[in-house]
Amino acid sequence: MLWSGAxxxxxxxxxxxxxxxxxxxxxxxxxxxxxxxxxxxGPAAGRGTAWxxxxxxxxxxxxxxxxxxxxxGAVLAALVLLFGVVAVWEISxxxxxxxxxxxxxxxxxxxxxxxxxxxxxxxxxxxSGFLAGAQEPREVRQRYEKDMAxxxxxxxxxxxxxxxxGESRKEIALLGEQLPRxxxxxxxxxxxxxxxxxxxGAYLRYANEQMSTVLLPAAQRLYEAETGRLYTDxxxxxxxxxxxxxxxVLALAALVWAQRRNYLLTHRVFNHGxxxxxxxxxxxxxxxxxxxxxxxxGLGEARADGQxxxxxxxxxxxxxxQARANENLTLIARGAVLAEDKKSDKYDVDYAKNMKQLDxxxxxxxxxxxxxxxxxxxxxxxxxxxxxxxRHAAARESDVRGDYELALPQxxxxxxxxxxxxxxxxxxxxxxEQAVAHEQKQFTLAARGGLGALGGLVxxxxxxxxxxxGAALLGIGRRLSExx
Amino acid sequence: MRIRxxxxxxxxRLRRAAGRLRGWGGVSAMAAACAMTAAAVLLPLAHSxxxxxxxPAVVSDPASVDxxxxxxxxxxxxPEASLRPSALDGxxxxxxxxxxxxxxxxxxxxxxxxxxxxxxxxxxxxxxLVKAIAKDILGNxxxxxxxxxxxxxxIPALQEGRVDIVVRTMTxxxxxxxxxxxxxxxxxxxxxxxxxxxxxITGYDASLKGRRICTAAGSTAEAALKSQGYGxxxxxxxxxxxxxxxxxxxxxxxxxxxxALAAGQAAQDPSVQLVGAPFTRxxxxxxxxxxxxxxxxxxxxxxxxxxxxxxxxxxATSYRKHFEDVLPKAAVPPAPKYREG
Numbered sequence: 129m130l131w132s133g134a135x136x137x138x139x140x141x142x143x144x145x146x147x148x149x150x151x152x153x154x155x156x157x158x159x160x161x162x163x164x165x166x167x168x169x170g171p172a173a174g175r176g177t178a179w180x181x182x183x184x185x186x187x188x189x190x191x192x193x194x195x196x197x198x199x200x201g202a203v204l205a206a207l208v209l210l211f212g213v214v215a216v217w218e219i220s221x222x223x224x225x226x227x228x229x230x231x232x233x234x235x236x237x238x239x240x241x242x243x244x245x246x247x248x249x250x251x252x253x254x255x256s257g258f259l260a261g262a263q264e265p266r267e268v269r270q271r272y273e274k275d276m277a278x279x280x281x282x283x284x285x286x287x288x289x290x291x292x293x294g295e296s297r298k299e300i301a302l303l304g305e306q307l308p309r310x311x312x313x314x315x316x317x318x319x320x321x322x323x324x325x326x327x328x329g330a331y332l333r334y335a336n337e338q339m340s341t342v343l344l345p346a347a348q349r350l351y352e353a354e355t356g357r358l359y360t361d362x363x364x365x366x367x368x369x370x371x372x373x374x375x376x377v378l379a380l381a382a383l384v385w386a387q388r389r390n391y392l393l394t395h396r397v398f399n400h401g402x403x404x405x406x407x408x409x410x411x412x413x414x415x416x417x418x419x420x421x422x423x424x425x426g427l428g429e430a431r432a433d434g435q436x437x438x439x440x441x442x443x444x445x446x447x448x449x450q451a452r453a454n455e456n457l458t459l460i461a462r463g464a465v466l467a468e469d470k471k472s473d474k475y476d477v478d479y480a481k482n483m484k485q486l487d488x489x490x491x492x493x494x495x496x497x498x499x500x501x502x503x504x505x506x507x508x509x510x511x512x513x514x515x516x517x518x519r520h521a522a523a524r525e526s527d528v529r530g531d532y533e534l535a536l537p538q539x540x541x542x543x544x545x546x547x548x549x550x551x552x553x554x555x556x557x558x559x560x561e562q563a564v565a566h567e568q569k570q571f572t573l574a575a576r577g578g579l580g581a582l583g584g585l586v587x588x589x590x591x592x593x594x595x596x597x598g599a600a601l602l603g604i605g606r607r608l609s610e611x612x
Numbered sequence: 613m614r615i616r617x618x619x620x621x622x623x624x625r626l627r628r629a630a631g632r633l634r635g636w637g638g639v640s641a642m643a644a645a646c647a648m649t650a651a652a653v654l655l656p657l658a659h660s661x662x663x664x665x666x667x668p669a670v671v672s673d674p675a676s677v678d679x680x681x682x683x684x685x686x687x688x689x690x691p692e693a694s695l696r697p698s699a700l701d702g703x704x705x706x707x708x709x710x711x712x713x714x715x716x717x718x719x720x721x722x723x724x725x726x727x728x729x730x731x732x733x734x735x736x737x738x739x740x741l742v743k744a745i746a747k748d749i750l751g752n753x754x755x756x757x758x759x760x761x762x763x764x765x766x767i768p769a770l771q772e773g774r775v776d777i778v779v780r781t782m783t784x785x786x787x788x789x790x791x792x793x794x795x796x797x798x799x800x801x802x803x804x805x806x807x808x809x810x811x812x813i814t815g816y817d818a819s820l821k822g823r824r825i826c827t828a829a830g831s832t833a834e835a836a837l838k839s840q841g842y843g844x845x846x847x848x849x850x851x852x853x854x855x856x857x858x859x860x861x862x863x864x865x866x867x868x869x870x871x872a873l874a875a876g877q878a879a880q881d882p883s884v885q886l887v888g889a890p891f892t893r894x895x896x897x898x899x900x901x902x903x904x905x906x907x908x909x910x911x912x913x914x915x916x917x918x919x920x921x922x923x924x925x926x927x928a929t930s931y932r933k934h935f936e937d938v939l940p941k942a943a944v945p946p947a948p949k950y951r952e953g
Contacts, residue, residue, distance in 0.1 A: 262730065316860075320880070324730035326721040327880045330853040462721050463762015465850040470830070471764060474850070529774060530717060530759020 193393075194611045200386055201604030204402075205597040207379040208409055212593020215376065215416055218369035220586050225364035226423060226579040230572065233358040234435070236289055238568065239282045240354040241442045243303070244347040246282070248449035250275035251339045254314045255456035256550065258332050259540050262322055276311060283307070286350070296357075299350040306343050310335055329460045336457060340450065348446075355439065362431055365578075366424050369416065376413035383409060383600065390607065401603020408596030412589045419585045426578025434571025437496045441506075441567060444489030445560045448513075451482035452553045455520060459527065459539055476524070486513060486556075493563065502566050509559035516552035523549055688786035692895045693951040694796045695905060697913035702906020708749055708776055713757045716742045717775035720760040721853075723876035724934045725781050734758055738779040740930040741798060741898070741918065745777065748914045767791050770901050777911065778899040781872060785894070793904065794897035795911040796948035798918070798927070802890025803833050804871035808859065808883055813866045815888015820844035823865040826855035832892060833868035856881060871939070872896070878938040886938070895946060912948065919945045 189195030253272040257264040283303055290296040313335035321328030383406045390399055457475040467477040490510050497503040523538035541548035701709075708714055718738055719726035729735040743753035761769050766782060769775045770792050783801075784794045805820075807813040813823060816836070821843035827833040829848045837846045847864050849855055855867040856877045867874070871890050878884050898911050918926045927945045935943075 261732070322730070324728060325880045326723050326727055326876075327853060327856055329721060330851065330857045333851075334854065334857050461851075462719075462760060463764055464721060464853070466764065473762065473764075528765065530761045530765075530769065532720065532760040 194608055197604055197608050200389075201601050201608075204379075204382055204386055204405065204600040204604065207375070207382050208405055208596040208600055209593055211372065211375040211379040211409060211412065212589055212596070215369065215372040215412060215589040215593070216586050218372045219416065219420075219582060219589065222365050222367065222369065222420070222423070223579070223582045223586065225361050226427060226575070226582060228361045229358060229365055229427065229430070230575045230579055232289070233354065233361045234571065234575065236286065237351065237354040237358045237435075238438075239286055240347070240351040241438070243279050243282045243286070244344070244351050245442065245445055245449070246275040246279040247339065247343050247347050248446050248453070250279070251336060251344075252449045252453040252456070254317070255332060255336065255453050255460060256540060258317060258321055258328070259456055259459055259536065264318075272314075276307075279303075280307065286354075290354075295353040296350055299346045299353065302346045303343060303350070306338065306346070310338050310343060313338065329464075333457065333461055333465065336453060344446075344450075351442070355435075358435065359431075362427055366427050368424075369420060372416060373413070376409060376416065379409050379596075380406065380413065386600075386604075394607075399603045399606065401599045401601070401606060403603070404599035405596040405603060408592045408599065412592045412596075415585060415588060419581045422581035423578040426574050426576075426581060428578075430571045430574035430578060433496070433498050434567050434574055437493060437502070437567040438564060438571065440489055440493045440496060441560060441564045444486055444493060444509075445557070445564065447482045447485035447489055448509075448553065448556050448560065451479050451486060452550075454479035454482060455539060455549060455553075458524070459532070459536060462532075479520070483513070483517065497563075502563065502570070505559040505563035505566065509556045509563065512552050512555035512559060516549050516556060519547060519549035519552055688789065690949055690951070691786045691789055692784045692794070692797045692897065692946075693949040694794055694897070694912055695908045696950050696952070697916050698906075698909035699913050700906065700909070702904075702909075704776070704901070704904040704907040705749060705910060708907075712750065713755050714742070714746045714749060714777070715757045715759060715775045716746075717759045717761040717766060717769050717778040717780060718742065719780045722781060722873065724879050724938075725872065725876060726779075727876075734760075737799070737930055737934045738781065740926070740933075742777070742779050744918055744926060745779075745898070745911055745914050748917075749910065766899065770899055773901065776900070776904075776907065780899075781870075781896055782899050783894045784897040788899070791902065792899045793902050793908045794899055795908060796915055796950070797895030797897055797946040798915055799872065799896040800946040801870050801872040801894055801896060803836060803868060803892040804874055804886050804890045805888050806855075806859075806867040806869065806874045806877060806884055807865070807887050809885050811866065811887075813887060816842070816868065816891045817888065818842050820866065824863070826858050826864040826867045828852040828855065828869065831869070833870075836891070837868060853877065856884070859884065870894075875935050875938040879935075882937075912950075915948065919948075 186199065190199065250272050253268055253275060257268040257272065260268065283300055286296070287300050287304070290300065313331055317328045317331035317335060319328070320331060383402060387399060387402050387406070390402070391397060454475045458473055458479060461473070461475055463473050465474040466472065467474045490506060490513065493506045494503065494510070497506055519538065523535045526532075526538055527535035536542075537545040537548060539549050541550045718734060719736075720728050720734060722736070722738075724736055726734060726736045726738045739758075742756055742758075746756045747753040759769065759775050761775070761778070761780070763780075766778050766780060767788065770778055778792075781799075781801075782788075782794075784797060788794070803816070805813060805815050805825075813819050820841070823844050824847050825837060825841075825844040826847045826849060827837055828851055831852065834846070834848060837844060844866075847855075847858065849858060852867075852869045852873050855864065855869065858864045859867055860881065867877070867884075869877070871886055874886055878886060898915075900907050900911065922928070925945075931939075931943060
């Protein structure tokens with residue numbers, strides 16, 4: 129911009145000198161003293177600086193038409209080149225940001241969500257396994273192990289991919305410290321439980337407390353920090369390239385002015401060179417506008433339809449996992465821990481709270497779902513939650529009645545118990561997983577589309593700007609050759 | 613063994629009473645209450661401080677024993693006095709006979725009292741007593757439907773008739789007597805300190821200074837530490853068993869809890885032991901519906917037989933079976949106290 133401002137100033141100055149020279153010529157005969165016009169020239173020449181010399185030379189050149197044409201040609205070429213440079217600079221910034229969205233910050237945000245979910249899932253699996261005691265099914269244990277492996281692996285990769293940015297780093301360090309502690313507590317719980325010691329239940333409750341008060345909040349903050357970075361990249365990618373647009377309009381205006389001047393002086397309508405320069409500039413400007421518009425809408429769609437849905441679905445999934453863990457813990461703690469009202473069971477109260485979050489999350493996800501394949505799994509999850517609540521109420525009733533032997537299979541399932549609340553939870557979890565996968569796909573598709581719209585624009589703008597500048601010089605050159 | 617235990621309700625009650633006083637606008641009333649509590653806690657300490665060899669094996673008349681702390685919230689005389697035993701059948705016994713099963717409310721997370729052993733069956737001192745009652749009424753100790761009920765459900769379950777009896781380390785006190793009926797006492801417990809073997813902690817005394825001591829939130833132990841802490845750093849957790857977790861993880865140095873429950877903790881971790889003497893006394897009883905006086909008399913009769921036989925009594929056999937290594941060996945059941953009417 130600075131450069132274009134300077135060139136504009138030169139342009140105006142050259143016009144000014146033309147006028148001044150004319151005045152000087154017309155006034156010379158009538159005022160022999162030459163006081164008015166001679167006075168300002170005197171001190172300028174006296175300084176003898178390079179700048180003044182340059183201005184003087186320009187002024188001298190501007191007195192003749194070929195001189196003026198040379199100046200105009202140089203300015204036009206400079207403006208077109210400037211446009212190209214600014215466009216390349218601004219667009220490549222946006223391409224980088226859009227590439228970051230697709231290839232870096234979104235995967236990191238998805239990884240953080242996966243860490244968050246794995247931790248909540250591990251906590252749920254460990255409590256399910258605990259309830260089954262020595263008969264802990266192999267799949268439940270495997271699920272726990274897989275969750276832990278996944279969380280550890282993703283933490284390492286998150287540590288490697290996260291810049292020195294304080295927030296995420298802090299959370300990753302905290303998670304790295306606390307995860308082994310948590311697994312230690314879980315193993316103690318298992319060991320005690322297998323010996324039939326109620327102490328195992330106390331260890332499990334302690335582990336769950338660590339999970340829900342330290343690990344999960346840290347994982348949530350990590351997820352939010354990464355998602356925040358993703359949104360920053362979005363905003364960068366979606367920002368309108370104002371400088372490039374301005375430079376493009378200016379170059380185009382200058383080209384039009386030059387051709388109009390040319391037409392007025394020579395009555396020739398077309399100058400091929402200038403016409404080509406105008407076409408090249410217009411193409412770049414149009415390409416820039418259309419490309420950026422398409423990219424913006426693609427990224428906007430990725431954010432609105434993909435990322436926002438992903439966030440809501442992830443939160444709902446965490447709520448469902450925590451509700452399930454609390455449902456299990458209600459059976460494990462057996463009223464050993466009371467809620468704040470000193471009457472109700474803490475885990476039962478927490479379960480109800482999580483279920484409420486789950487309901488709200490699913491309702492929001494249904495609102496956000498924009499197509500049938502996005503809506504179907506969410507609707508299935510909603511139905512699953514209704515069934516889960518029903519079965520939970522039945523199991524809870526048995527439990528409160530004191531019929532633990534009946535309540536346990538109603539919650540964790542077992543031989544001949546197909547309609548456990550655990551089975552409903554599994555339906556909900558599977559549906560949500562499907563919904564998350566769908567939204568992730570939608571996101572990637574839309575974001576890649578947006579990124580694709582900017583493809584080739586950088587190279588195109590650079591080449592066309594050089595061609596345009598060359599054409600402008602050629603066009604002016606043709607006019608100049610008429611003076612030889 | 614001289615034990616006394618006061619449960620969370622008492623502390624709760626104390627707090628509520630304090631709240632009411634505050635409502636009436638008395639800082640002085642609060643101060644008076646504090647002074648009273650402090651006095652109540654401090655008084656018996658003079659009697660039960662360690663080193664005095666104070667260890668009565670039998671407590672025949674609770675009223676004559678050293679004044680115990682936290683009794684100020686008990687408003688009635690001799691709460692542990694129950695109806696005279698009788699084998700006569702009444703409407704409640706008839707109903708149980710007809711159903712063919714005794715419905716018993718028990719704990720399943722209290723090690724050595726009522727818990728699930730590794731093969732999944734309920735076991736413990738309380739469970740043995742339930743079996744003895746079932747055998748007497750129905751002739752079969754297996755004719756029981758066990759209902760695992762949480763602490764907060766003990767009284768509602770009885771009042772709503774969901775269970776016939778509650779045998780669940782339940783302390784007899786005046787407040788509960790307003791809602792349910794109790795049998796005579798079948799166990800005597802008290803607050804005591806639990807510490808790792810080799811720990812410099814010697815009991816509820818100055819050796820607690822600077823130590824992190826764990827208690828369950830709302831428990832008598834927590835109230836005791838608050839009024840006389842001996843410089844201990846109190847740590848509060850939701851449940852007494854959580855204290856053992858913290859102790860094993862090195863987050864606390866000692867635990868104060870009811871010694872009956874502490875016995876369960878020591879049984880789960882042989883590296884901890886009870887130290888010093890118990891500094892409160894309280895009695896466990898079988899709770900029943902307030903209207904079931906025939907059942908109360910019947911259970912008292914069962915308890916008479918359960919206690920009889922000295923070393924070879926069912927009580928002593930069950931005691932040995934469950935508390936062999938963790939509670940004093942030469943313990944005997946508390947003597948029954950009766951009231952008329």
